[in-house]
Amino acid sequence: GEDVEQSLFLSVREGDSSVINCTYTDSSSTYLYWYKQEPGAGLQLLTYIFSNMDMKQDQRLTVLLNKKDKHLSLRIADTQTGDSAIYFCAGARNQGGKLIFGQGTELSVKP
Amino acid sequence: DSGVTQTPKHLITATGQRVTLRCSPRSGDLSVYWYQQSLDQGLQFLIQYYNGEERAKGNILERFSAQQFPDLHSELNLSSLELGDSALYFCASSVRGGAGETQYFGPGTRLLVL
Numbered sequence: 001g002e003d004v005e006q007s008l009f010l011s012v013r014e015g016d017s018s019v020i021n022c023t024y025t026d027s028s029s030t031y032l033y034w035y036k037q038e039p040g041a042g043l044q045l046l047t048y049i050f051s052n053m054d055m056k057q058d059q060r061l062t063v064l065l066n067k068k069d070k071h072l073s074l075r076i077a078d079t080q081t082g083d084s085a086i087y088f089c090a091g092a093r094n095q096g097g098k099l100i101f102g103q104g105t106e107l108s109v110k111p
Numbered sequence: 112d113s114g115v116t117q118t119p120k121h122l123i124t125a126t127g128q129r130v131t132l133r134c135s136p137r138s139g140d141l142s143v144y145w146y147q148q149s150l151d152q153g154l155q156f157l158i159q160y161y162n163g164e165e166r167a168k169g170n171i172l173e174r175f176s177a178q179q180f181p182d183l184h185s186e187l188n189l190s191s192l193e194l195g196d197s198a199l200y201f202c203a204s205s206v207r208g209g210a211g212e213t214q215y216f217g218p219g220t221r222l223l224v225l
Binding site: 041043045088092098102 | 113115142144146153154155156159166167169201203205208209210211212213214215216217218219
């Protein structure tokens, strides 16, 4: 079936790295995404990775994909207070565009 | 700003009522998606349209319906509202509606049913 799971909370200090984890059960998820939601705002796409990739780096963001364990992670380097938000991982199958979202991880960055 | 607009931003109504949420996709995008975000269910896909036709259906209740018009804007109709329908409703759009395409999300409509 379709299921995406994330831990609910993460607290880090400004300047540290943050690692947000996600596991998914649907091996048909071909595309995996990370979205950011700030308070009162919509969802902003941060980055995505195809299932045939192991890693993708985009400035301060690094996405790692372990297909064997169906585990996805988002690493934010040099975390800033402006990174405080809820981060959602989501998967999409090949045949359709609908996104299956995890519950979201609330990242709190303390100065 | 994603380019996707949603109106209204906030909506307060009573149980049993009917409301219509409106979405305008980004210029050039042919596909529109509706998602519901609630505390107990999280973010759930409701329905997708592509160029006026329904393409995929998710966990959308029978009391809810949607359509996409020739000008590509979409409306989500919620009827016989219940307290549990209180949620944030997001619209997203993408170019052709296929997997792997970036979905751009609107700011959402916050619905409160009293």
